[in-house]
Amino acid sequence: MSNITQKGSDEAEFAKPLYTPIKRRSFFMYAGATAGATALLLSGCDDDEGDVSNPTTTGTVNLGSGDVGVLNYAYALEQLEAAFYAQVIANFASGFSADERTALTAIARHEAIHRDFFKTAITGAAASQIIPGLTPNFSAVNFSDRGSVLATAKTFEDLGVAAYNGAGALIQNPAYLGIAGKIVSVEARHAAYIRDLISNGTFADNTTVDSNGLDKAMTVAQVLTAAQPFIRETINGSNVGK
Amino acid sequence: MDFLTLLARIADLSPATTFPSDVSARRTALTRLGQAGAAVLPPVLAALPSLADAKVLNNSTILDAIKLALTLEYLESEFYTRALALPNATTFFGSAENRNAIQTIATHENQHVALLQRLLTEAGAVIPAKPNFDFTGSKNGAQSALYPDVFTNLDTFLKVAQLLEDAGVRAYKGQVEFLVSDNYLLEAFVRTHSTEARHASHIRTMRRQRGAVVKSWVSPSDAAITTAGSTPDKAYAGEATTAQYTPGPRVVPFETTLPINVGDPLLNREALLAKVAEAFDEPVDAATATELAQLFIY
Numbered sequence A: 001m002s003n004i005t006q007k008g009s010d011e012a013e014f015a016k017p018l019y020t021p022i023k024r025r026s027f028f029m030y031a032g033a034t035a036g037a038t039a040l041l042l043s044g045c046d047d048d049e050g051d052v053s054n055p056t057t058t059g060t061v062n063l064g065s066g067d068v069g070v071l072n073y074a075y076a077l078e079q080l081e082a083a084f085y086a087q088v089i090a091n092f093a094s095g096f097s098a099d100e101r102t103a104l105t106a107i108a109r110h111e112a113i114h115r116d117f118f119k120t121a122i123t124g125a126a127a128s129q130i131i132p133g134l135t136p137n138f139s140a141v142n143f144s145d146r147g148s149v150l151a152t153a154k155t156f157e158d159l160g161v162a163a164y165n166g167a168g169a170l171i172q173n174p175a176y177l178g179i180a181g182k183i184v185s186v187e188a189r190h191a192a193y194i195r196d197l198i199s200n201g202t203f204a205d206n207t208t209v210d211s212n213g214l215d216k217a218m219t220v221a222q223v224l225t226a227a228q229p230f231i232r233e234t235i236n237g238s239n240v241g242k
Numbered sequence B: 001m002d003f004l005t006l007l008a009r010i011a012d013l014s015p016a017t018t019f020p021s022d023v024s025a026r027r028t029a030l031t032r033l034g035q036a037g038a039a040v041l042p043p044v045l046a047a048l049p050s051l052a053d054a055k056v057l058n059n060s061t062i063l064d065a066i067k068l069a070l071t072l073e074y075l076e077s078e079f080y081t082r083a084l085a086l087p088n089a090t091t092f093f094g095s096a097e098n099r100n101a102i103q104t105i106a107t108h109e110n111q112h113v114a115l116l117q118r119l120l121t122e123a124g125a126v127i128p129a130k131p132n133f134d135f136t137g138s139k140n141g142a143q144s145a146l147y148p149d150v151f152t153n154l155d156t157f158l159k160v161a162q163l164l165e166d167a168g169v170r171a172y173k174g175q176v177e178f179l180v181s182d183n184y185l186l187e188a189f190v191r192t193h194s195t196e197a198r199h200a201s202h203i204r205t206m207r208r209q210r211g212a213v214v215k216s217w218v219s220p221s222d223a224a225i226t227t228a229g230s231t232p233d234k235a236y237a238g239e240a241t242t243a244q245y246t247p248g249p250r251v252v253p254f255e256t257t258l259p260i261n262v263g264d265p266l267l268n269r270e271a272l273l274a275k276v277a278e279a280f281d282e283p284v285d286a287a288t289a290t291e292l293a294q295l296f297i298y
Helices: A002-007 A009-033 A033-044 A066-090 A098-129 A146-170 A175-196 A220-232 B001-015 B020-036 B041-045 B051-057 B060-083 B089-093 B096-122 B154-177 B182-210 B270-279 B287-296
Strands: A058-063 A235-236
Touching: A066 A098, A066 A146, A098 A175, A098 B020, A098 B041, A098 B270, A146 A175, A146 A220, A146 B182, A175 B154, A175 B182, A175 B270, A220 A235, B051 B060, B060 B096, B060 B182, B060 B287, B089 B096, B089 B154, B096 B154, B096 B182, B154 B182, B154 B287, B270 B287
Parallel strands: A058 A235
Antiparallel strands: none
């Protein structure tokens, strides 16, 4: 700040009004868009302190804080998706056409690539903070039933998109934001494909896109609540992005 | 440090000092500047977190990003609206299912236009007028058409739709780094971005159902809808890259021996790298996005 004061407060007063109202105004606009997004924005606004004191107890996985926390968050979700599709393609339920099997196999490969991409990214950025491999719990999924497989795939893809959309504001390093952007649109393409398989034309219906044309965004807490039943370990994401 | 860059830095560093009582004065200032013209606004509105970043982020600003997005949304909105308004729309779309899907997409594009216009209005900026569009690509007859049957042949229409949606996804992706300091605008852009990706996926699915060789995601195995080296091909140039980096920068290894090689049968290196290319969508910069939009503007 010191160089700013030296340059003169007139300039500071001149510039501030130009920039701040759009943030304030748009905040209220989005606050009305979804309650979930609002909660995220509020939590992302005011608390920058890192908290590394949370102990990792047996059976609990702490995603950590800051950008590494966001990367671990994405890594956890990609692990879940990759494990799910690996099981789907290992023994296809009856009723999947050859084209659908090819597409689901491609998705399984994309997710495995995303998973290991994050593993490499976190190892490079903070090797000591990477979360372990998680143990999936797919007991609620009937892998021999096409409907159960597709319903679960839709849940995971929509959840992944909403998670990335909600996490964008938590990311500090623009490079990680770019990476998230490269992946989330592929997840959205998956989500639309799976939705169209379930019911053609539901690729972007009003259960995921709101009246501003905005796709869903969810907070870390909301996403982990939805994902937790599919993971044996207890995931603690309370400091992600903080 | 030049004056405008300084202003930009101050603008970014001071948001926490905003108080509700300042709003009306700030809006007045914004309105004045909005009227002063775009030449003044962009650098002043820039949100550059640091000097080092200022060099990387060059001239692009939040206002530039919103205006680019609005141009693309005007384009998409007009494209679908014209098709839905065709006197023979029922015949043109062939089925209620097709028409409903295009209606769903058109509704979102109209909503995106309205949202971006509201953002500009709230900031006191002037809303750019909607350009003139010619979706045949003939610039209103000034040159030979790229897509002469765009509104008479559904396959051509869907090809152009795919081009616009895929390009739109890449354009939004290219702008998010300029919004990193504004969480609210950033979230609006990323959420619009994934809506566009859903559209692109569905358009591709529609084309595949009509016999085109195309995945619901961008794949090296797609039959090209553009000619290599042409301007329209800039919507796809670079999408097939398999080099992905994490900060450092460190290149991420993708080898057949890694656990990424799943499925039966296991893939050879070339086939695996094709999956890597599919797994990441690539951004385009503002200049490329503008060039693509200009194909249809006269």
